[in-house]
Amino acid sequence: MGEPGSHADRIARAALTWLAEPGNRAVWTLVQRAGAPATLHRLLAGDIPDRFLRSTVAARSAAGDARQVAETALREAGRIGARLVVPADDEWPARVDALAQLEIDSGGRVNRDTRPPLCFWVRGELPLGSALDRSVAIVGARASTGYGDHVTRELAYGLAERGWTVTSGGAFGIDAAAHQGALAAGGRTVSVLACGVDRPYPAGNSTMFAGIAERGLLISEWPPGSEPFKHRFLIRNRVIAAATAGTVMVEAAARSGATQTMSRVLALGRPAMVVPGPVTSAMSVGCHEVLRAHPQARLVTSVADVLEEVGRIGEYLEPAPRGAERAHDRLDEESALVLEVVPGRGVATPEELAARARLDLRTVLRRLSLLEAAGLVVRTEAGVALAPRGG
């Protein structure tokens, strides 16, 4: 009873997600320490140090019995062919656990409560983990332009064609164009919802959602029956950022939902890719804003540009998948090569290192960042030098 993956664990995780919105920092911390069933027990007993959480749980408990709500949701899920996936399951998408380390400086609960999901409700036949493993998120504006829709479809089609899953929300505009492009290529697509998987929102996209459920996945942290309240989209965005190998933003207004997703992508150190557009278009203002504000954000213009980011770089920037050491081994190999060609005395430019190591410049620059972070090299305006020993 209470073992990870047991019925009690599943019910407790679903109940906890219902009691407090997903991502809640206090709840997640308690679950890490004591497990989900004990945490649920403690919360329902009113033994809650966090004042805000205490009032939230009290309000929710007045509306229903959390365990019963979870049991009902699980039955309803079974009825519509959906399932509940928890961390103990083989298909758990390990990348989302990187949210455990996510810290965002700016205030507000939505920036504080960015802890990993406790569970996913999943509709569709693909195993969740492998569907998201080789996955790129494409996000952007609802009020997209013809230009944005076109570029999104092209990117999604090209990525799907090359075996990548396209992940997005479920909104009109860029989200819909992303799913449509991937489906048109006969590829896989995952829609991360901010409501129950039984009634994906908006209803205007229901034909598309049916296609996704058939050939991809509809997933949500909220149990069947949940409403798409506005704040839930912002909570949901952290999952899109964390579950994928990288995120492309195609069109976005200034300070929009998509730019919020990008802030999570950047904070997670994942490839944050941005498609530019005309500076005369309001729908590209958010894109240019992110590119100007974040040197790590990368301007992309094509499928090839996106693959360059996620195909190589994504591999080792993501947290090491369970039991997999390969990414780290590969990193060491190229880093060692770069380190080998840094001169013993004096400096060399990255271009010179690239030529000596027979690697391309971008690879060398990325490796240098890691070597610098590891304290092995120092970079000055004159070039790169070995770090002084001992220090």
Added chain:
Amino acid sequence: MGEPGSHADRIARAALTWLAEPGNRAVWTLVQRAGAPATLHRLLAGDIPDRFLRSTVAARSAAGDARQVAETALREAGRIGARLVVPADDEWPARVDALAQLEIDSGGRVNRDTRPPLCFWVRGELPLGSALDRSVAIVGARASTGYGDHVTRELAYGLAERGWTVTSGGAFGIDAAAHQGALAAGGRTVSVLACGVDRPYPAGNSTMFAGIAERGLLISEWPPGSEPFKHRFLIRNRVIAAATAGTVMVEAAARSGATQTMSRVLALGRPAMVVPGPVTSAMSVGCHEVLRAHPQARLVTSVADVLEEVGRIGEYLEPAPRGAERAHDRLDEESALVLEVVPGRGVATPEELAARARLDLRTVLRRLSLLEAAGLVVRTEAGVALAPRGG
């Protein structure tokens, strides 16, 4: 006889520019050592170590007497109201002397022969130096689109309106839109030509050139009568890059003349600003290429973005103008402020430093680069720390 600024000095500089194309490294080095008249004397006597220069001078000398050509050009200039400006003149644009330090790794004479101009032929009443002092270059494609022309005119108008000189070439497309935008604002504009100022090329822009000569400046390194040979545009581009406080590229095809100009801007460490466009437009490919390849290149979307670059940053990235110490003083002040807030132990993020120093993040990042280059701080992925003492 032969004093800087004397008639002999002027004639020798004009003659040397005619004997070998502007920017010639060997000629410039000799002039620095021995002065222009002695260098001319030596070259005409055939005492030339550089084999390539020797054959060039021989070929030109066969076509005419260099001194006579220069005297004739000076008379012709007087006739059309043009003048010859040399480094000894008060109106010499000091910024171009930064070309003395320009080194570009890739091969070819055009990348080797990037030394400063020996002289400028100038048509128009404004003093050359002060016209270029507060000057932004706008460059781009001849085959621009309506989008590019529109953005260029808006930028040029806005910059001119705020008292900035707009500098460009004289071509159709972006160059012309830049001059037109500045002239429409009643502002100042400088056209840097690759032919004589007596016959600006292309003739299709002659009305525009007349307007520029009246309210701005037509300038060239080549004496009156010179033809706009194709390779001269590439030689000319280094002047556009070096004479201005920063350069904006609006639209450019892949590996075009404009991207070559940007490579000089980047190599000079000047603000290299790029306007993005639709990824579906061939005329924005060069822009996105530069933004992707060079982290120092800066995406700009508006006059405000451009002014942010040249108004603050341009001031101290440019070589210190003669006798002016102000830029350096100001640099030290803000750098000192940033340095002051770096913690004595441990690290701080640039964001934290910005908050503590009450400076904006971009300023802090720029100052950190300088402080790092000066060996005062070290940057790791975890943040910024004081450099270990002694080391």
